[in-house]
Amino acid sequence: MDIIVRNLSKKYGEKKVFHNFSAIIKEGGVTSIMAPSGAGKTTFLRILAGLEKADEGSIEGMEGKNIGMVFQEDRLCENLNSVSNISFVCSNAITRQQILEELHKVGLAGSELQPVRELSGGMRRRTALVRALLSVYDILILDEPFKGLDESNKIEIMNYTLKKSMGKTVILVTHDENEVKFMGGEIIYMYPHIIK
Amino acid sequence: MTFITTDRANKTEVKIWAVLLWLIVWEIAARSIGQEILLVSPVVVLFKFFQLMITLEFWQSVAFSFLRIIGGFILALCVGSFLAAVSSVSSFIRELMQPLIAVMKAVPVASFIIIILIWIPSRNLAAVISFLMVLPVVYKNILEGIERMDRQLLEMAEVFKVSHLKRFRYIYLSQIMPYFKIASSLSLGLCWKAGVAAEVIGIPQGSIGEKLYEAKVYLQTPDLFAWTFTIVLLSAGFERLYLIVVDNLVKKVERG
Ligand SMILES: Nc1ncnc2c1ncn2[C@@H]1O[C@H](COP(=O)(O)OP(=O)(O)OP(=O)(O)O)[C@@H](O)[C@H]1O
Ligand SMILES: [Mg+2]
Numbered sequence: 256m257d258i259i260v261r262n263l264s265k266k267y268g269e270k271k272v273f274h275n276f277s278a279i280i281k282e283g284g285v286t287s288i289m290a291p292s293g294a295g296k297t298t299f300l301r302i303l304a305g306l307e308k309a310d311e312g313s314i315e316g317m318e319g320k321n322i323g324m325v326f327q328e329d330r331l332c333e334n335l336n337s338v339s340n341i342s343f344v345c346s347n348a349i350t351r352q353q354i355l356e357e358l359h360k361v362g363l364a365g366s367e368l369q370p371v372r373e374l375s376g377g378m379r380r381r382t383a384l385v386r387a388l389l390s391v392y393d394i395l396i397l398d399e400p401f402k403g404l405d406e407s408n409k410i411e412i413m414n415y416t417l418k419k420s421m422g423k424t425v426i427l428v429t430h431d432e433n434e435v436k437f438m439g440g441e442i443i444y445m446y447p448h449i450i451k
Numbered sequence: 452m453t454f455i456t457t458d459r460a461n462k463t464e465v466k467i468w469a470v471l472l473w474l475i476v477w478e479i480a481a482r483s484i485g486q487e488i489l490l491v492s493p494v495v496v497l498f499k500f501f502q503l504m505i506t507l508e509f510w511q512s513v514a515f516s517f518l519r520i521i522g523g524f525i526l527a528l529c530v531g532s533f534l535a536a537v538s539s540v541s542s543f544i545r546e547l548m549q550p551l552i553a554v555m556k557a558v559p560v561a562s563f564i565i566i567i568l569i570w571i572p573s574r575n576l577a578a579v580i581s582f583l584m585v586l587p588v589v590y591k592n593i594l595e596g597i598e599r600m601d602r603q604l605l606e607m608a609e610v611f612k613v614s615h616l617k618r619f620r621y622i623y624l625s626q627i628m629p630y631f632k633i634a635s636s637l638s639l640g641l642c643w644k645a646g647v648a649a650e651v652i653g654i655p656q657g658s659i660g661e662k663l664y665e666a667k668v669y670l671q672t673p674d675l676f677a678w679t680f681t682i683v684l685l686s687a688g689f690e691r692l693y694l695i696v697v698d699n700l701v702k703k704v705e706r707g
Contacts, residue, residue, distance in 0.1 A: 324611070330603050330604055332604065332621050
């Protein structure tokens with residue numbers, strides 16, 4: 256079932272974030288959302304994830320769905336290592352060995368047992384990404400997931416993301432045209448309400 | 452989250468040479484005064500301390516006061532944490548607690564001691580006083596810890612539908628622990644001071660406070676100092692041990 260967004264509006268106090276925003280997000284594919292900073296991309300993703308309520312409008316197709324998410328921030332448990340951060344969210348069926356293998360695939364071999372507060376920005380980002388990809392989800396929400404990765408690394412990580420999320424609905428927010436091209440699928444442009 | 456950086460810890464660390472210097476100053480002062488009743492030499496205090504230590508009565512008094520003061524401390528730790536947890540979810544309970552906690556913080560220990568003495572026999576006075584001193588400290592610190600909890604992590608756990616047990620183990624525990632430890636350290640110092648003060652006033656038989664009182668009455672200054680030394684050792688020693696146990700427990704729970 257596609258996700259259908261109808262006339263969604265959101266205000267913070269007097270400040271309109273977006274107004275009458277509508278979109279269709281296809282099931283089982285990648286949809287990229289692009290918009291200038293402050294246009295309300297993160298706010299929209301938070302509404303999709305049920306963390307925020309829209310003032311008006313409706314969203315269909317999210318009911319009862321499991322969500323995997325990479326937040327705009329890493330949101331890792333600082334004292335835990337990458338493995339523990341990941342096992343924190345995933346089902347018990349996934350073994351420690353499997354988690355280690357996935358971490359190796361994204362180039363985190365050797366630092367899996369360090370508390371994440373000691374890892375670099377890019378390493379933390381990859382940990383957050385693997386965490387989302389190994390969680391139980393129908394819909395994967397990614398808020399600038401490749402931010403802070405260097406270019407050579409990025410291709411590999413994007414490939415990995417595509418492979419792991421095959422067949423699932425992926426919603427990607429990014430500022431980077433190249434990422435959108437690489438990940439394929441649909442594109443939604445969100446404009447600030449002022450421009451409309 | 453660390454509140455005391457290694458840098459600051461080094462600056463506040465007690466250096467052996469400074470301790471020795473002060474001990475020498477003390478020794479010189481005691482010798483030049485030359486009257487044991489006024490100021491007793493550190494060597495005599497240490498000697499007296501070892502003399503006391505080989506008596507059964509010493510250990511009985513230590514056990515008597517220790518059990519009561521630490522008993523009050525542990526009870527306050529449990530009740531304080533529980534009340535803080537309840538207050539964090541219910542503004543009614545929180546508002547209800549506010550005046551009680553404010554009173555506990557504002558009333559002088561001496562007044563508490565005398566009031567409580569009117570109500571209960573002096574035997575368990577130290578436990579009640581220790582409890583009353585520790586409760587507000589624990590309550591306020593834990594409540595602050597809960598309030599400063601990282602909302603972003605809680606949201607993350609919510610989105611991924613992480614079980615409440617896991618949330619408690621990996622998010623709540625590690626975030627509240629620093630506050631819990633600060634509260635414990637603060638109140639361990641407090642409860643010994645207040646607990647012994649209570650015993651000196653209530654003079655329960657077989658307590659450390661009774662020994663201090665007797666030393667005062669019979670002008671046995673070496674005993675007074677030796678018992679004081681004992682209290683400081685007990686208080687500091689227990690704090691160390693306590694923090695080690697807490698750290699290990701937390702590690703165990705987090706590592707699973
Ligand atoms: N909790 C909040 N309270 C008040 N205003 C908020 C809140 N969250 C977001 N906003 C405002 O809503 C607007 C949209 O924010 P949002 O984070 O959704 O933008 P964004 O498109 O994700 O931007 P970026 O590309 O910089 O991440 C901003 O102007 C922001 O200041
Ligand atoms: Mg954003």
